[in-house]
Amino acid sequence: MKIAHAPAGYIVSKLLYSRFIKSKVSYNLFIFWGIVGATAPDFDLLYYYTFGHPKHTHHEYFTHFPIFWLSLLLISVVWLKLANNNSQNAPLAFIFTINGFIHMILDSINGEFLLFWLAPFSFYTLYIDPYLPWNDGTLELFTILWALYLWKKNEINQLLSK
Numbered sequence: 001m002k003i004a005h006a007p008a009g010y011i012v013s014k015l016l017y018s019r020f021i022k023s024k025v026s027y028n029l030f031i032f033w034g035i036v037g038a039t040a041p042d043f044d045l046l047y048y049y050t051f052g053h054p055k056h057t058h059h060e061y062f063t064h065f066p067i068f069w070l071s072l073l074l075i076s077v078v079w080l081k082l083a084n085n086n087s088q089n090a091p092l093a094f095i096f097t098i099n100g101f102i103h104m105i106l107d108s109i110n111g112e113f114l115l116f117w118l119a120p121f122s123f124y125t126l127y128i129d130p131y132l133p134w135n136d137g138t139l140e141l142f143t144i145l146w147a148l149y150l151w152k153k154n155e156i157n158q159l160l161s162k
Contacts, residue, residue, distance in 0.1 A: 001106050004140040007147030008106060009038025009099040014150050016098075020091040023083075030095055037096030041069070041103045059107065065119045069101040109139070 001008075013034025017027060041063045048058040062068050076093040083090035108115045114125040 001140050001143075004143040005038045005042065005103050005106065006035050007144045008102060009035040010147045011143070011150060012038070012099055012102060013095055014154070016095065020095075023085045023088060023091050025088045025091045029088075029092065033092045034095040034099050037099035038103055040096070040100050041107075059115055060119070060123065062120070064104070064107070064115060066101070066104045066115065066117050067119070069097060069104055072097040073101050106139075 010031060013031045016034075017030050020030065042058070044058050044061040044063040047061070052058065058064065073094075076090070076097045079087075080090045080094050104115055108117070116123045116125050118124065
């Protein structure tokens with residue numbers, strides 16, 4: 001995916017927010033950290049384009065290691081359970097890390113450079129045919145349209161409630 005990680009983060013954050021209302025976390029903050037988490041694995045692009053080695057893809061950096069995001073996700077789930085709706089930071093950490101992990105999944109099924117699911121232990125990946133239906137941008141377009149739909153629906157609901 002090239003541009004649909006942020007819309008995917010918006011979708012996931014919007015759909016999960018209702019589960020965290022008891023923690024009194026701000027809706028805007030929840031959405032913001034969800035979108036940041038969805039794009040965070042690509043923060044390595046700054047390093048890649050300034051100091052990176054051209055023989056490697058940016059998917060070989062630790063920010064694209066699924067084990068890194070899975071570890072953060074497990075830590076955030078434990079924190080969320082221990083916080084018991086007493087912390088606003090635990091839901092924010094959870095939405096950040098779940099969207100980071102979803103980024104890994106989306107890069108696995110819709111990317112020109114595949115992810116190394118066993119990195120850093122092995123840099124072997126399965127080949128995914130680039131001509132599968134979702135690799136032509138269909139999944140990316142669908143994600144963007146779904147995010148726009150949810151956003152517009154939210155705007156209309158806010159106008160009607162005034």
